[in-house]
Every structure is written in structure tokens, then in C-alpha cells.
Amino acid sequence: MNLLLVIIVFIGIALLDLPDMIKNKRWRDLAIYSVIFLLVFVLGTLMAFDVKVPSPIKAIQAFYQNVLHLSFKAS
Amino acid sequence: MKKQAVKTGGRVLRALSVSFSQKCRKGARRAGVFLLCILLILCLCSCWSQRELNTLAIVLGTTLDVGDQPDTLTLTAQVVKASELGSGTTTKGNSSGGKAYVNVSYTDNSVLAAVRELTRMQNRRLYFAHNEVLIFSGELAKKDIAEGLDVFMRDYETRMNVNLLISKGKASEILDENVELEKIPAIHISRLMGNQKSNSETVVVTLRDFAIATLSGSSAPVAPMVELYESDGKKYAKLEGTAVFKKGKMIGELNKEQTRGILWVTNKAQSGEKTVDTPWGQVTLEVLHSSSDLKPVKGEDGTIRMKLTIDVEGAIQGNETTENMSIPENVAMLKGKMKNDVRSDVEGALVQARTLSADVFGFGEAIHREYPEEWEKMKGNWDQEFPKIGMDVQINAELSSEGGLVKPVTPGGAQ
Amino acid sequence: MKLEKGSISPKELMFSVFCFMQGTVLRSGFIISVTRQDSWAMAITGFLLTLPILAVYTGLLRRFPGKNLIEIDDIVFGPVFGKILSAFYLFFFVSLAALNTRDLGNFVAGYMMPETPIAAVTLIFLVGCAYTLRKGIENLMHLSVLFSIIAMGALAVNSILLLKDVQPEFLRPFFQLKFSEFVQGTVSVAAVPMGEILAFTMITPMLGKDKKVGKPLLLGLALSATSMALVIIRDIITLGPLVAIVSLPSFESMRYVSLAGILTRMESIYAVVLVILFLFKVSILLYAFVLGLTQMLSGKSSPRINPDPAGQSYEAEQRRGRRSAPPLVLISVAFVFFYSLFVFESVMENMNWGATTAPFFSLTFEFLLPAVSLLVVCLRKIDKAQEVRA
Numbered sequence: 075m076n077l078l079l080v081i082i083v084f085i086g087i088a089l090l091d092l093p094d095m096i097k098n099k100r101w102r103d104l105a106i107y108s109v110i111f112l113l114v115f116v117l118g119t120l121m122a123f124d125v126k127v128p129s130p131i132k133a134i135q136a137f138y139q140n141v142l143h144l145s146f147k148a149s
Numbered sequence: 150m151k152k153q154a155v156k157t158g159g160r161v162l163r164a165l166s167v168s169f170s171q172k173c174r175k176g177a178r179r180a181g182v183f184l185l186c187i188l189l190i191l192c193l194c195s196c197w198s199q200r201e202l203n204t205l206a207i208v209l210g211t212t213l214d215v216g217d218q219p220d221t222l223t224l225t226a227q228v229v230k231a232s233e234l235g236s237g238t239t240t241k242g243n244s245s246g247g248k249a250y251v252n253v254s255y256t257d258n259s260v261l262a263a264v265r266e267l268t269r270m271q272n273r274r275l276y277f278a279h280n281e282v283l284i285f286s287g288e289l290a291k292k293d294i295a296e297g298l299d300v301f302m303r304d305y306e307t308r309m310n311v312n313l314l315i316s317k318g319k320a321s322e323i324l325d326e327n328v329e330l331e332k333i334p335a336i337h338i339s340r341l342m343g344n345q346k347s348n349s350e351t352v353v354v355t356l357r358d359f360a361i362a363t364l365s366g367s368s369a370p371v372a373p374m375v376e377l378y379e380s381d382g383k384k385y386a387k388l389e390g391t392a393v394f395k396k397g398k399m400i401g402e403l404n405k406e407q408t409r410g411i412l413w414v415t416n417k418a419q420s421g422e423k424t425v426d427t428p429w430g431q432v433t434l435e436v437l438h439s440s441s442d443l444k445p446v447k448g449e450d451g452t453i454r455m456k457l458t459i460d461v462e463g464a465i466q467g468n469e470t471t472e473n474m475s476i477p478e479n480v481a482m483l484k485g486k487m488k489n490d491v492r493s494d495v496e497g498a499l500v501q502a503r504t505l506s507a508d509v510f511g512f513g514e515a516i517h518r519e520y521p522e523e524w525e526k527m528k529g530n531w532d533q534e535f536p537k538i539g540m541d542v543q544i545n546a547e548l549s550s551e552g553g554l555v556k557p558v559t560p561g562g563a564q
Numbered sequence: 565m566k567l568e569k570g571s572i573s574p575k576e577l578m579f580s581v582f583c584f585m586q587g588t589v590l591r592s593g594f595i596i597s598v599t600r601q602d603s604w605a606m607a608i609t610g611f612l613l614t615l616p617i618l619a620v621y622t623g624l625l626r627r628f629p630g631k632n633l634i635e636i637d638d639i640v641f642g643p644v645f646g647k648i649l650s651a652f653y654l655f656f657f658v659s660l661a662a663l664n665t666r667d668l669g670n671f672v673a674g675y676m677m678p679e680t681p682i683a684a685v686t687l688i689f690l691v692g693c694a695y696t697l698r699k700g701i702e703n704l705m706h707l708s709v710l711f712s713i714i715a716m717g718a719l720a721v722n723s724i725l726l727l728k729d730v731q732p733e734f735l736r737p738f739f740q741l742k743f744s745e746f747v748q749g750t751v752s753v754a755a756v757p758m759g760e761i762l763a764f765t766m767i768t769p770m771l772g773k774d775k776k777v778g779k780p781l782l783l784g785l786a787l788s789a790t791s792m793a794l795v796i797i798r799d800i801i802t803l804g805p806l807v808a809i810v811s812l813p814s815f816e817s818m819r820y821v822s823l824a825g826i827l828t829r830m831e832s833i834y835a836v837v838l839v840i841l842f843l844f845k846v847s848i849l850l851y852a853f854v855l856g857l858t859q860m861l862s863g864k865s866s867p868r869i870n871p872d873p874a875g876q877s878y879e880a881e882q883r884r885g886r887r888s889a890p891p892l893v894l895i896s897v898a899f900v901f902f903y904s905l906f907v908f909e910s911v912m913e914n915m916n917w918g919a920t921t922a923p924f925f926s927l928t929f930e931f932l933l934p935a936v937s938l939l940v941v942c943l944r945k946i947d948k949a950q951e952v953r954a
Contacts, residue, residue, distance in 0.1 A: 083898065084898070086181065086184065087894040087895060087898060089181075090178070090181055090894060091891045091894060091895070094891065095891060103862070103891070106861050107891060107892070107895070110892065110895055111895055114895055114898050114899045114902070117899070117902050118898065118902055121902050121905060121906065126906075127902075127906040128906075129906050129907050129908065130655075130659070130907075131659060131663070131907050131908070131917065132908075132913070134921070134925055135917055135920070135921045135925075138921045138924050138925060139920070139921060142924075144921075144924040145920040145921045145924065146598075146748045146751075146752070146919060146920050146923065147748075147920070185691065185695075188688070188691065278829075302810075305674065305675045305678065308819060308820075309816065309819065309820055310820055310822050357803070357806065357820060360806055361803075361804040361805055361806055364804075364805040364806060364809070365805060517737060518733060518736035518737050519736075519737075521737040521740055
């Protein structure tokens with residue numbers, strides 16, 4: 075169900091974005107776009123399958139607290 | 150003219166051809182917008198969290214009692230029956246003339262568990278957003294009031310301006326009182342609380358006030374008490390006295406006069422009536438306005454005393470004597486009597502507070518605000534310090550009016 | 565050409581800053597739990613601490629008029645190192661966008677529609693942001709005055725209705741702060757709502773080259789600081805010591821409004837205002853991200869095929885990028901949507917992040933990196949002449 079939604083949304087995004095680039099023959103843009111598109115799509119698929127994606131913010135929090143020792147005390 | 154027409158025609162044609170070439174893109178965009186609209190229609194009406202009126206059980210009053218098992222409590226919720234409510238004075242209609250409310254009750258380990266459990270017995274979900282009163286039984290208050298407080302403060306549906314009361318006896322019975330002017334006991338109690346300005350004998354406390362006093366650490370939270378009395382075999386609720394809390398537990402009570410004392414000190418007294426005895430009989434004075442100001446003052450020896458200034462403005466409301474009370478000497482005497490009356494209220498409350506060692510007046514907070522450094526030293530053993538704090542009371546009384554009569558109605562007074 | 569360049573006015577920029585800030589002001593109460601009844605003073609000291617940060621931004625922007633942060637990076641550090649630095653900024657923008665989206669989702673799902681999954685809320689919200697970006701961010705900026713009036717009006721109405729319930733003595737005793745608490749409060753306020761003004765360095769080129777950027781930003785910040793102080797004072801005198809333990813002080817104090825039994829349940833006004841302001845904020849953050857990403861990926865080394873015959877110039881391309889939204893909008897919004905879903909698992913983690921690490925994380929991007937850039941500019945003496953050649 076979630077996967078279906080993700081696929082529909084991404085097809086929608088592609089339909090909205092692609093025609094302009096193809097019509098103007100911006101192939102370089104298209105290549106970059108496809109890479110990003112695929113990356114986000116993979117991310118979406120992972121989320122749809124309930125895979126736990128590690129949060130970069132949490133990694134940063136650990137980095138600031140444990141390596142740099144920069145953090146306030148929680149009240 | 151013709152040229153112009155041709156020109157515009159051409160322009161229209163050109164625009165058409167352009168639009169034709171863009172038709173494909175426009176179509177896609179239109180489809181996108183259409184999908185978007187569908188999505189918005191689905192979501193903006195928030196069907197997901199919809200709560201229709203006819204699926205809700207609107208709770209107007211809640212009580213908490215000690216349960217029969219150890220560590221349980223009984224939740225009773227008063228749910229309004231809308232069909233009975235709308236019938237007005239006519240008894241025909243659809244209304245069967247029954248009660249306009251239903252009390253549902255369940256005993257469980259926690260408040261929320263009881264609420265969830267009630268969904269197995271009721272087809273409507275309890276909806277607490279319109280809850281007007283929250284009544285704890287005295288028995289529960291003496292054990293622990295914290296759990297009920299936490300739930301009713303934390304939940305997003307409940308509000309912090311519900312009236313908090315403590316019942317003498319079982320709290321659920323309060324919601325079963327016979328109501329005559331209102332249709333729902335919870336509404337009766339809630340309006341009753343709104344009406345207490347005129348006698349200044351009840352503390353009106355919302356959940357917020359109670360929580361603030363609880364958080365302060367030095368103040369002793371207070372809450373009004375409600376009890377049932379019987380008349381002609383029917384039970385009615387009335388407000389009587391004040392419950393005093395310390396460390397999350399109810400530790401004592403104040404009577405009517407002591408409650409009035411608290412209100413004088415905390416600047417919550419507004420109006421009220423005083424009957425004073427004169428050598429000729431009783432005279433009734435009405436308090437029209439009053440205000441008070443509580444301030445800690447540091448003496449030369451470094452001790453802190455509280456200084457209380459009360460301004461009272463009153464009027465002669467009733468004269469049972471044959472004496473003319475409007476002459477200056479009598480006015481002065483009445484003023485003095487009024488002062489003494491107020492003073493005895495305040496001192497009575499102070500004595501009781503010292504006995505309980507409960508800072509019902511907020512002395513601690515006042516000292517904290519005025520003398521933060523001294524407070525740091527005192528707050529460690531505030532329980533021992535509080536009874537030692539002295540209070541100077543200064544009362545300014547004014548009698549501003551004599552009502553509609555210059556002289557009393559006395560037999561033969563016309564001569 | 566010159567006329568088109570200045571598509572927003574300084575006044576609109578000022579109110580945009582206010583709207584941008586106000587959402588966070590209303591939403592968060594994390595410093596109040598630390599500095600309690602003195603929190604309102606933190607709005608002022610935080611503002612003062614933001615001034616040097618703002619000075620760094622204006623210093624950079626004045627040296628490169630008409631350029632945004634990402635372009636300045638390219639000029640200052642060269643194409644390779646500049647791109648790395650830009651990537652850091654972009655990560656910051658997209659993280660902020662995701663965090664704020666999550667924040668709004670938490671609010672709506674937590675207080676307004678408890679049964680709705682948070683994804684549904686953020687999705688609709690981000691669709692709104694995507695629509696804004698595709699229509700052009702300047703339209704949103706034109707509306708900033710209106711939004712500010714709505715936000716201030718709601719604030720004023722709610723405060724007036726609360727007047728009978730407030731107890732001003734809750735503000736006393738004044739300044740009972742330990743030094744560490746004072747530092748924590750000031751740095752938090754400066755870094756988290758106020759320093760986020762960094763996103764506006766991506767937008768200031770819309771003002772046009774001849775306009776001063778410092779003044780509207782400063783005035784906007786001052787306005788936000790004032791309103792922040794007022795909001796905090798109102799919350800404190802309404803809620804007293806409760807203010808330190810409720811999760812949303814502004815929301816709770818508005819919920820307390822009850823006038824004559826009729827004027828109650830004001831929190832819906834708050835919710836509407838909050839959603840508008842968050843839409844504003846996330847749109848601007850997203851715009852900063854998308855614009856930066858587009859500029860980074862298109863680059864000058866291999867210019868985009870451009871239908872504009874004269875248009876190999878940087879300026880024209882830039883204008884195009886602003887006029888017609890880059891095609892990365894939708895995919896970026898989709899990314900932010902997923903990012904906001906996995907950024908935190910719970911509100912508690914979010915609160916903990918905001919209270920402990922967020923100020924340092926933000927300051928790294930808001931102060932450290934721009935300050936280094938400015939330092940390099942001063943040392944290498946990259947001046948306008950070089951910039952024109954570049």
C-alpha cells in the first residue's frame with residue numbers, strides 16, 4: 075500500500091518534471107536529475123518497506139556530544 | 150476598423166496555435182492540479198481524526214474516587230444527554246422527562262485505563278474537552294492527588310481552566326445530586342463556582358492555579374470542598390470550607406471563616422456581607438469592594454515579617470436596631486467593628502495555617518520575589534520557618550453609603 | 565533588466581524575516597525550562613548575540629553584491645572546495661527544513677488530530693510548500709506583510725483576552741540566573757531561531773544590487789526579538805511556574821483564554837497562524853536548498869543549454885533560476901518528506917536535540933563557516949574587481 079503510494083507519487087513527479095527537460099534537450103540536467111531521482115526513490119522505497127533509515131541528525135548529535143563535547147545539559 | 154479586427158483575429162489565432170502546441174503540457178498540469186485537489190479534499194476536512202457530534206459522549210464533569218481494590222481509582226464521568234437537554238420547559242416533545250445526564254463509572258489502575266475501559270461499555274467515546282468540573286474525593290486527596298492532576302494536565306483534550314473541587318464523602322455521589330434550577334449537576338457546580346464572588350467564602354481554584362501552587366514548593370495548594378446535604382429526602386450539593394494540601398496530599402481543612410481569611414490575604418475577596426453586633430442590636434454591612442496587598446518587610450534584626458494592608462469599602466445594608474446608624478459616631482463605630490471582623494477572619498486563618506504548617510497564603514512566594522537571597526536560606530526548612538513568620542495587619546475600612554434609607558424604619562419614627 | 569532584478573522590496577524582506585522567526589517563537593519553549601521567569605531577557609541578549617553573526621553576513625553580501633551564499637563560496641574558495649562548503653550549507657538547509665516539517669507534523673498530530681498519522685500531515689504541508697516554490701518564492705515574500713499582520717493580530721487578540729487571568733508577579737524575582745543558564749539561554753536563542761536567518765543570504769540577491777541588505781535583516785530580527793520577548797512574557801505571566809513544564813507554553817496559554825464563557829478555545833487561531841508561519845519558514849528553507857543545489861549542479865564549467873541567446877551570462881541564468889522554479893523542486897520536497905519522517909522517532913528526541921545539541925550544530929553553519937569565509941575574503945583581498953571578472 076505504502077509502496078504503491080510512493081510509486082504513484084514518483085511517477086507524478088517524473089511526469090511533471092521530465093517533459094520540459096526532454097523538450098529542451100537538456101541532457102546533462104536530465105542525467106543529474108535521474109541520479110537524484112533514483113536516490114530519493116530508493117529512499118522512499120526503503121521507507122515504504124519500514125526499513126529503519128539511520129538519522130543523520132542523531133549521528134551529528136552523538137558526534138557533537140561525544141567527540142566535540144559541545145552540548146548543553148538538558149534541563 | 151477592419152484592420153484592427155483582422156489584427157486581433159490573428160492574435161487570437163496565434164495564441165490558439167501556441168496553446169495547441171502546449172496542450173500536452175497543460176494537460177499534464179491539469180491532471181496534476183486535479184490530483185492535488187482530490188488529495189486536498191481528502192485531507193483538509195481531516196476525515197482521519199473526525200469526530201462527529203453524534204459519536205461523542207460529551208463529558209461535563211468528572212470525579213475521581215478511591216477504588217475498592219488497592220491502588221485503583223474510580224472514574225465517574227457525567228455525560229450529557231442532548232435529547233433530554235433541549236426539551237426546555239415543555240414536558241411533551243420527545244423527552245421522557247428523565248435525567249438529562251448519565252453517569253458512567255469504572256474502577257481501574259489509572260484514569261486512562263478507566264477511560265479506555267469505558268469504551269467497552271459505551272458506544273460513544275468520552276470527550277473531555279468540555280469538562281467543567283473535576284472533583285476528587287477527600288479520601289483520594291488524602292492519599293495522592295498527583296495522578297489525576299498529571300492526566301488532566303497532560304492530555305490535549307482536557308483544559309486547565311476546569312474547576313477543581315474536593316468532596317467530603319464519595320465524589321461520585323456529588324454528581325448524583327438533585328438539581329432543580331439546572332439540569333445537570335456538573336453545570337450546577339460549575340456555575341456555583343462562578344457565583345462565589347458575592348460571598349467571598351469559597352476559594353475558586355482552577356486546575357492551573359492548583360498546579361502552579363503545587364509546583365511552587367513552598368505554597369500549600371488549596372481547593373474548595375463540596376458536600377451533600379439532605380432536605381426533604383433529597384440530596385443537594387453545597388460548597389463548604391477549603392481543603393489544604395501539602396506535598397501532593399490533603400492535610401487539613403479550613404472552615405468558612407478561615408477561608409474568608411485566606412481570601413482577604415490573597416486579594417481574592419471581592420464582596421460579602423458582615424453582620425456586626427452593636428449595643429442596640431444587629432447591623433448588616435455589605436462589603437462592596439476590597440483589595441489587599443501582601444508584602445514581606447525586613448526588620449532591623451534581619452527577620453522577615455509580612456505586612457498586609459487591606460482596604461475595605463462597605464455600605465450599610467440592613468439595620469435591625471432603632472438607632473440611627475448614619476450619624477458620624479455610629480459610622481465610626483461600625484467601621485471599627487468591620488475592621489475587627491476582618492482582622493479576626495485573617496487571624497483565624499493564620500492560626501489554622503500555622504497549626505497545619507501550611508503556607509496557604511503564599512508567604513514563601515512573596516518572600517522569594519522580594520528577598521531572593523534570604524529566601525535561599527529559608528527555603529530549606531520552610532516547614533519550620535513558616536509558623537514563625539509574623540504578620541502585621543493594617544486594615545483601612547470605609548463606609549461609603551447607607552443604602553436607600555437615612556434612618557431606620559422604627560415604630561413612631563416619623564415624629 | 566535592472567528593474568526586474570529587484571523583485572522584492574526591503575520592507576518585504578524585513579517582514580519575511582519576522583514571519584520566518586515567528587513560527588519558531590510560537591512553537592518552541594525549550595529555553596523557558598532553563599531560564600524560567602527570566603526567559604524574556606534571553607530574547608534580547610540572544611538578539612544582541614546575533615548582531616555579530618548578522619555583521620558577518622552583511623560583510624560577505626556587501627563584498628559580493630547580487631550574489632548569494634553558494635555563489636560567494638564558489639568565488640572565495642574556488643570550484644572544488646567551495647562546492648564542498650556549499651554542500652555543508654545545503655545539508656544544513658535541508659536538515660532545518662526537515663526538522664521544521666517534523667515539528668509542525670508533531671504539533672498537528674499531537675494536539676489537533678491525534679489519530680492522523682504524521683506522514684499525512686507533513687505530506688499535505690509539503691505539497692503546499694512545493695506549490696509555493698513552483699509559483700515562485702517572491703510571491704510568498706510579497707505576502708509576508710499580510711502574514712505578519714495576521715500573526716501579530718492573533719498575538720495581540722490572544723494576549724488581550726488573557727489579561728484578566730495574568731499575574732505579573734510571576735515575572736519576579738528578576739535575574740535569578742546562574743551564569744551557565746544565562747549563556748545557555750542566550751546561545752540557544754541566538755542560534756536556533758535567530759541565526760537561521762542564514763537562509764536569507766540565499767534570497768537577498770532578489771533585492772537588487774544597489775539595495776542595502778543589512779538594514780531590513782536587522783529590522784526584521786529586532787521585530788522578531790521584540791515579539792519573542794512579548795510572547796514569552798505573556799506565557800510566563802499566564803502560566804507562572806507551569807511554563808517550565810508544559811511542552812508548548814504559547815499553546816497552553818492560549819488554551820487558557822476563557823472570557824465570559826463565549827470567547828474560548830482560541831487554540832484554533834494559534835494553529836492556523838502556526839501552520840501559515842511554518843509554511844513560510846519551510847518554503848524559504850526549501851528555496852534556499854533548491855536554489856543552492858541547482859546552482860551547484862549546473863555550475864559554470866558546463867553551462868546549461870539555454871534558449872536565451874544572450875544568456876550565457878551568470879546573471880541571466882540566475883534570474884531564470886529564480887523566475888522559473890528549477891526542476892529539482894518536487895524531488896527535493898519528496899526528499900524532505902522522507903527526511904522528516906526518519907529524522908527523529910519521537911517528540912522527546914526532538915526536544916532533547918533542540919535543548920542540547922541544536923545550538924552548537926546551528927552555530928557551526930551560521931557563524932563558523934561564514935566567519936571563515938569572510939576571513940578568507942579579507943586575507944586574500946578578493947574585491948569587486950575580481951568578482952566582476954569571475
